[in-house]
Every structure is written in structure tokens, then in C-alpha cells.
Amino acid sequence: MPRAVSGRLPRIGDWTDFDSLAKVQESLLAGTLAAASASAFYRTRRDGVPADRAELAGYPLTSKADLRDAYPFGMLAVDRTRLATYHESSGSTGTPTASYYTGADWADLVDRYTRMRVGIKDTDTFLVRTPYALMLTGHVAHAAARACGATVVPADNRSLATPYAKVVRLLKDLDVTLTWSLPTDALVWAAAAAQAGLRPDRDFPALRALLVAGEPLSEARRDRIAAVWGVPVVQEYGASETGGLAGECPHGELHLWADRAIFEVYDPATGRITADGSGELVVTPLCREAMPLLRYHIGDRVEVSYRDCPCGWALPIVRVLGRFSAGAGLTQVGLEELVFRLPAEYGVLFWRARHTGSGLRVQIEVEVRHGPAAAGELTAAIGAAYGLDATVEAVPPGTLVPPGVLTAMPEVMKPRGLFTADEDWDRALRYY
Template sequence: MASLYPLEAINLALQHARNSPFYRNHLPSTRIQSWEDFKRLPFLKKEDLRQQSPEGLVCVARQEVLQYHETSATTGEPVSVWYSGESLARIHTHLAEWGVGFNEEDRVLIRFPYALSSIAHFVQAAVHRKRACVIAADTGTPITPLPRVVQLMHRLRVSVLATLSLQAVVLAEAAEMAGLDTRRDFPHLRAICCGGEPLTPYRRQLIHEIWGVPVYDNYGMTETGPQAMDCAQHGLHPWGDFWMEVLDDRLEQEVAPGETGNLVVTSLTREATPMIRYVTGDRVRLLTQPCACGQSTTLQVRGRADDILWVQGKPFDLWELQAIVSKLPSRRFWKAAAEPRRLRFIVEKERDEDRIQPGLLEQLRRDHGVQVWVDLIPKGILYDRNEPIAFGRPGKPSYTCSSAELAALVDASRPPRPEGMAR
């Protein structure tokens, strides 16, 4: 369907969506005739999905629905998403062609949450399509704490690790705590596949340096399923199953080609719960450039709009925050906050001797246009290594907080002062 002329594909998607109680009232009853008509279609917001859950958006017969998932509900009530057999087959077929090149010799350890989340199930089915072996190491259970996952990777000669990018770093830390060298003691590991959070080039490089293997990305969300994945050349290419709009902050106009904006997606395939002009909350760029794989469009995911930090009128998204962290002596675990006149980071030390070198903060100020301050803090302030279950289950990655929360973390990192001595 997505290969049809886009307006025709969209009209077919709208016709299908009107099978649901919600969309019958939400969408016009007639075909759209132009792109101006399309741009007048109402947006679909997260709150709409919450109000219509569990079944208000379902567009297919109950017998067609094979799988149910929910969002993590970290920012409110969960959103219900249903998948038909047709949708699942399409997703599994796409993901099986991920640039990592799953094959029957692979043992793939999946370190995503399984309960109600979708990505672990999608990756598992894609791996099975290539007749590779799955090792399910769910993040959401105490049965597979970090030490056991490290042991599984080492003992079972895992060749591909599929996980959140932050989990790839956490697992490396756990391996080192067990006396293992991540680049030497996992000789069968050939690749890491990431998903579930934006993978910036700076985090990709960090993971590659730690583990010594290539890192592949995919982009999606529970509401839509996967929308893009890396080719063999590490280009994140959108699937043709969605129409992607990149709109300005008022959601009124499309941004200029190659500029950053807010991603709004429309399902072009016959989904059980289609998304029509869904405001994803993600900031992205769509770049038109030839890739050796033959694709011509690349997606750059810059982070959540809600997580942008503003300092003196300048926005800092996850992409730019990680660009700053990439210049620091320690880069694994950090948080950032906006203060009135500066951008402030706390970063756990990786080595006792790590220091901020003279001139680095001034160079960061010149490069990024605002004053930057960095506190290097001891290990254990952001992640308690003595609690392997909690350390291994950090939940949805969060890299920003309020200035008050950041100050409290800095205070917690300081040694206690003798009684009677003021700070």
C-alpha cells in the first residue's frame, strides 16, 4: 500500500481507520483531495490514545488481533496498542533484514523488557525468521540480574546483544566488576543492536569503544511499532509504512528540508490500531542523501521534545547534550540540568584520576554558545553498584532533571563534614 501515490495510500489508510469508533468521529467522512486537505486533518495526541484505551482505536475484527502491548506509563496512564497477524508479519519481515544480518549461526541475547512492551517480542520473531537462536534476558525480572546476564553472554558465546544503548553500557560495567575485559573476554560477540531510546553518534561511538563491535540502531515506539532501522552501513532509514511529517514547534508548518522539527506520523498500512497524524513527541531530522545500500532518506532522532533543556534561550536536545559529554574524561553515566546562566552536568567518574582539564569548559562554551559546568562525582551516586538488580533495571533512560535535583545529587556525592562545620 505504501508504494502507491502517497495521497491514495493515505486515503486508503483513512478509509480503514474509520472502522474504529474513535476515528469515525475524529476524521472527515470524505476522501482528501489535496495535501492541503491532509494538513487540515486533526492531530492525534497521546491523551487521545489514553482516553480511547483499551479498544477505541481498534479497526479490525476481534479475530484478527493476535497481540497486545502497552506503553510504559512513565508519564501517565498506559496506552493500549493491538497488533493483527498481518501487522506482525510485516514488522517481523522488515526487522529480519536489519543491517546486523542475523544468521543461523547467531545466538542473540535480548535484553529488552518483555512484559507488555513490544520491542523484545518483535526482535525475537525477527531473529527466529533468520533461524538464529534467542536467549531471553528480560530487564523486567529479578531472574536475570546483571551478573547472570554477563555470565550468559560469556558462557553461551553470545554473538549479538540486543538492548537499550544505556543497558549496553551498564552491562559493560557489570562485566568489568566481574573481572572481565569487554573487548577480550567476549570473543564471539560480533554486534550490538540498540532500540528503545535515541542512539546518537556519540553514544554509538562509546559503545563501540567499550565492546569493540559495530552498533546497529532501530527507531520506533509501542504506539507505532518500528519505523526505521539501520542498514549495513549504519544509516537509519525510514520504512515506507509511515508518512512522516517534520513540523515546527507550533505544529503548523513543515520545517525546511534537513532542519530539526517535531515528528508526526501517519500509518500507511492496514493496522489494528492505526496512527493518523500522531504527534510522537520526538525531535528529528530527515536527511536526503544517497546511501550505499540504495536508500536515499536517513532519519536522525535527536531526542524527546519534553527533555530539551533551555539555557539563555538556546535549546539543548539529547543529541547536543551527548556531544558535550563525549568531550569529557568520563562519559558513561551522567545527568544534565539547565541553570539560569549555564548548562550543568554531573558525571560519574570512570577512573579515580579523571579530571576536567584546563581550558575544556571554555572550549565547550565556545562550541555550544553557553557556559558549561561539569561536576565529576564518585561511582554509585547515579547507579548503586551494590544493588545489581536495581543497577540492571534502570527503567526508561532519563538524562535530564531539574537544577534542584542535580544540586541534591552533587551534595550527596560530597563526603560528610565534621559536626559543626558549615558547608
């Protein structure tokens, strides 16, 4: 397993500028290329394995299709007895992408996660609300919190055992101090708290920060979530195939962990690849032994810059725009920014939009008395930003996120074989 400084993982402060950061990358790259040569995928690739950074710069991209074709262990670079965990993507497009990590890989995953700017303390109660099943995100947060001595509440968001109403109860009754979730979840919890007669900014005094990842997040939506809960919202960015790739500094900028990976920006329209600018992210992890990846094309649309930041970390700054674009320069982050710039008193938390080709249809949940004003203001903002004819519909609260979703407490049972006459035995072998 490559290490840059005295046999340990790089730490912020080991470099002082972007030139010395490049030297940290160089110190790790040889080990990364050696690990890739042990991978069946790279060893048998027509181009072989690059010998150095100059050759890496011209090496073909590794795609998600490559990972799917290599399922399950075609990317493996160590003996399977050395693996600590196996993970998969959701597989929503068919064959999933597999990823796997050794114990040494896990040391790197945990170390990167604990760089969260708010810190994780042994006095924290940390509610983990991202998936556990096969995906990486919940397990990394869980392991990092335990490594810091925190108490973990494993509230997996793929389980009927922890509906939104129960999450609100846990947040309050357990004095949860930190949470890890999708940004959208934080808004749904706020709505569920309101249904329970609670105010997020008043009735959860132990909460000190909301840690979020897993979907694009505009500054306007982050500000709205922070205002609703009265605590900072701290963003992280990563993928199951790579682990965490970026985190926030004390000044709120999202920095790529370029001491642990080489990042590039790919323009699919021209095929041009640069170190910064706008395009799709390409990453070469530098501390990965089980599944080395060379120039892995994640596909997320990003903006990367190497400008100085007051934090002094000397790490590139990234803005993550997501993968979906509906034409006319329209992205989820861009549209979301306009939605959450609406005045807070309108109470807009939930929205959806559909690009029809000739225009845009948008629905926003908004209090009835503010509906006309909200619809008019958003229509004008979309026209000014994108030159699109938008039809904005103001729908009453509960239309997009029904109250039953916020208050439901489904019955959870284990498989059983024996039932009484008044029980539903069709659920005998179900576990939910």
C-alpha cells in the same frame, strides 16, 4: 491489509528514487484510509476520514492525548477476535496509550525489524534485553529472531531475574552473538563485566554486534560503546504505537521506512508541517489494519533529509534528538555528544546533568587522576557549544552507578505458603 507489490509487503529495491517511493506510498494509502474508516475514533471524528493524500495533508494531527482518551479500544478498526497482541506504553504520565496488532500487522513488524544491516542468522544467539511486559519492543525482536531461525535468550530488562551480573554471565557462557537493548545498557554491562574481572573487547569473542534503540544516541556515544566492546553498534528507531520506524543502512545512516509509512515534520512554534527539516515527527503507518493512525504526532524531535545515500535505498535519513529540551537549544543528544568526545582514556561511561535556568550542573564518573582535566575540558566544550555557564563535577567511579548494582544477584522465588522457622514468610505471596 494493503500490499504494494503483487500482494506482498514492499521490499527495498521496489523503488529506485524518491518519486517512485511516493508511488509505493500511494499504492498503500487507499487501504490505510479504508482501514481508518472502520475505526470508531476516525469514523466519528468531526473531520471524518480523508479521501486521498491531498486531503490527508490538511487533516488534523492525531495526538497521544487522543490515544489516551480512546483507551483501551477506541482506536480499534477490526473485530477483537482478529487481534494477535495487545500492548501499552509505560503509563508514566497517567493513563497509558494502548496499541494492538493483528497477525498481518505482525508480519509487517517482523519484516521491518529483520532489515537490520548486520542481519539475523540461524547461527545467532540473540539476547533480548528490552521490556516484554505489555510493551512491544522485546516481543518484536524475539519474533524476528525466531523467524530468522536464531536462538533467543529472553533477558527482559524489567525483571529481577536477570540483573546485570547475570546478563554478563549469559553473554559469556552462551556465546551470545547479538544483543537488543538500550544504548545505556551496553555501557552498564561493560562496567559489570569489569567488576567481574572481564574485558568486554576481549572476553566475549562470539559477540558480533550490539543492536540498540529506545533512547537518543549521539555518534560520540555510539563510537564509545563500539570501542568498549569491539563490535558495531546498530541503531533502530520506533515506538509501541507504530513498531519500527527507521533502521540503519550498510553505510550507517538511519533511514525512515518510508515504504511503510508517510513521515512529516511538525514545527510546534509555527504550526508548519513539511516533509523534511527539523521539528517533531508525524507518521501515518501504511501497513496497519488493527489500529490505523493518521498523522500521528509522536513528539520526538528529529532532523529529516531527503539527500542521496551511497546505499541506494532512496529512503529519507533521520537524526533522532529525543523529546526533552532544557532550553538554550540544549538536548540530551547534544550534551551527550560533548561528554563522549572526552578522551577514551578518561574512562567516562556515565553522566547526568540538570539545567537550572541560569546554568548547567553536570556530573561525570571519571577516574580520579583524570578528574580535573575531564571537568575542565567539558566545561569549556559546553560553554563553546551553548554559551552556558556549566559546573562540571568529576565524581569517582561507582558514584552514579554503584558497584552493588553491577554485582547484585537478588534471590528470586515463586509464591509459597509453607515456610520453615528460619525463613522469611513475609515473602509468601511475592514473586521476584
